Amino acid sequence: MAFLAYEPILAFRSSLTPRNVYRLVSLHDRVVSARCSDAIALLRQNATNQRRFFSATTKDDLRSGDSSQRTKRSAKTHFYRGNTxxxxxxxxxxxxxxxxxxxxxxxxxxxxxxxxxxxxxxxxxxxxxxxxxxxxxxSQEALNRELERRKFDMEEDERRRKQLSALIGHLKKSVKDQSKKEVHLEVFGHEKERLSFFSGSAKIVTYAILSNAAVTMFKLAAWLYSGSSSMLAEAIHSFVDMLNQGLLAIGIANSIRKPDPDHPYGFSRVQYVYALVSGVGIFFLGAGASLYHGIHGLWHPPHLQSLQLALVVLGGSAIVEIGTLLAAIVQVRASAHSAGMTFREYVRFGRDPSAVAVLLEDSAAVVGVAIAGLCLSLATYQGHIVYDSIGSICIGSLLGCVAAFLIRRNMDFLVGRTIDSAKLRRIIEILENDVMVRSVHDVKAVDLGANTIRFKAEIDFDGREVARSHVSKLNLDSILAEVQTFTTVAEMEHFLLNHGERVIDVLGLEVDRIERNIKKSNPECRHVDLEIL
Known part of the structure; x- marks a missing residue:
């Protein structure tokens, strides 16, 4: 059976002679060629039919004009709005x-x-x-005309409203500026009164400049006669104090300048700038020079002469320095009493840097005179020159400590130091006790110097109370009658917009009232910024 299955295959293989293979290939080529010819003929016939169809369609379009094209465009732009x-x-x-x-x-x-x-x-x-x-x-045209007319009327009404609002805003700004000017005059007065505001500090600084100038000349003369390092350190000390107090006087003069567009909060902090420069001058010139001469005297002891004259000069200097120190103490004590602070607290946190600087410099001067007198006495009666150099080093160290304290104190005020916590609590209570205020957040109060405070807080206003303040000024019966006459949404919208604008005006008036209350209770709060949450 297997042999019979393979018999046709063997017969086919026996018939695959070269001549038979050539015949098979030729037959295949003729079949493929015939089929390709039939396909090409069919494609040509289809192309001819399409040309005829489009030619006929074009002629029909030319006869009918653009009506069919308009129909097609209108069909394309038609929207179905049955479910809108x-x-x-x-x-x-x-x-x-x-x-x-x-x-x-x-x-x-x-x-x-x-x-x-x-x-x-x-x-x-x-x-x-x-x-x-x-x-x-x-018609649609009549509807469009009415819509355009109402749009034009609305724009005209809005333009008139904006012009009126701008005029009202300008008037409010003028009234507010005038009230600020009145408060400014009430707190600081006119130019002469502004100058007298710093009369205490200015007098102390002027007296300190004159006294230090005289003492410097006497100490220099005593150093030239005696050659004492302690006396030279005291002369440098007095000279540096004179220069620093001159800087304080310049700071006082500049701090009372009126605010300008470039400096809207004024120049009150200028005092701290000059006081800071004064502290730096004391540190480098006074302390540095005194330490240098003291250390130099240890390695190269000077030859001392006329020590009795130096002691006499130191005694006279002590009398002058004590007088200036007492005047500074009186001024600082008065300033501390007016600020509700103790003497020690005012020295550390008080706002008058000039009086405090004079107080500390004169205190250091009195102590320095005592150190110099003690060291000169020891050098005179015990015959050891090293005491004089030690006195110069002690005076330099004393000046360095005073300078470091002044630098730190004035740097804090320049960076922005908050006010006393009790005073800040009193200001917050004014806000919290107001009927319009629901809560107070993010409170900041910065001391700007020269009895000037900048206060800032975020206020959550009670909207119902603000609206009630507006409603209390209206005739509700007339408003009810007016509302009942409305027949369109536009009339109601116009009514609500007008009253909404008036509510905002009431809110602005309430903010101004609260600011006035704060400034009245705390005259030093010259800048009050209330942000509405």
């Missing part, structure tokens, strides 16, 4: 239909994306609204 719905407010605003015009139109329940699930809005079909607007207004 609009609200009642939009129907009244965009198509100028009244509530009565919409009563007999069919309403559809449409799900809203802005409401909770399961709640449906009542809407109108857009095509029904458009048909009803054409019925009410007669």
């Amino acid at each position: 719905y609009i609200s009642s407010a939009r129907a009244q605003n965009d198509y100028l239909l009244g509530v009565g015009d919409l009563e007999d139109l069919r309403k559809y329940s449409v799900r809203s994306a802005y409401e909770e699930e399961g709640i449906l809005d009542k809407m109108y079909r857009l095509s029904d609204v458009q048909a009803r607007s054409l019925l009410v207004w007669g």
Whole structure:
């Protein structure tokens, strides 16, 4: 059986002679060529038919003109609006239909994306609204004209309202500027009164400059006669004090300048700048030079002469320095009493850097004179020159400590130091006790110097109380009658916009009133910034 299955295959293999193979290939080529010819002929026939069809269509279009093209374009721009719905407010605003015009139109329940699930809005079909607007207004052109007219009237009303608002704002700004000027004069007075505001500090600084100038000359003369390092350190000390107090005088003169556009908060902090420079001068010139001469005297002891004359000069200097120190103590004590602070607290945190600087410099001067007198006495009666150099080193160390304290103190004020916590609590209580204020947040109060405080807070106002303040000034019966006459949404919108603007004006007046209360209770709060949450 297997042999019989393979028999046809063997017969086919025996027939595959070269001549038979050539015949088979030729037959295959003829079949493929015939099929390709038939396909090409069919394609040519289809192309001819398409040319004829498009030629006929073009002739028909030329005969009928552009009507078919317009039909095609209109068909392309046609929109299906059978499932488009609009609200009642939009129907009244965009198509100028009244509530009565919409009563007999069919309403559809449409799900809203802005409401909770399961709640449906009542809407109108857009095509029904458009048909009803054409019925009410007669034509689309009449509706468009009315829409344009109302738009123009609204823009004119808005333009007049903005002009009126700008005028009212200008008047409010003028009144507020005048009130600020009155408060400014009340606190600081006119230019002469402003100068007298610093009369205490200015007098102390002037007296210190004159006394240190005289003492410097006497100490230099005593050093030239005696050659004492302690006397030279005291002369340098007095000379540096004179220069530093000159800087304090310049700071006082500049701090009372009026604010300008480049410096809206004034120049009160200039005092701290010059006081800081004064502290740096004491540190480098006074302390540095005294330490240098003291250390140099240890390695190269000077030859001392006329020590009795040096002691006499130191005694006279001590009398002058003590007088200046007492005047500075009186001034600082008075300033501390007016600020409600103790003497020690005012020295550390007081706002008058000039009086405090004079106090500390004169205190160091008196102590330095005592150190110099003690060291000269020891050098005179024990015959050890090293005491004189030790006195110079001690005076330099004393000046370094005073300079470091002044630098630290004035740096804190320049960076921005907060006011006393008790005073800050009193200001916050004024805000919290006001009926318009719901809560107070982010309170900041910075001392600007020269009895000037900048206060800032974020206020959460009670909206109901603000609105009640506005409503209390209105005749509610007349407003109710006016509202009942409204027939369109535009009239209601205009009414609400007007009263909303008046509520904002009331809020601004309440902010001004609270600021005046703060400034009245705390005259040094010249800059009050209240932000509405």
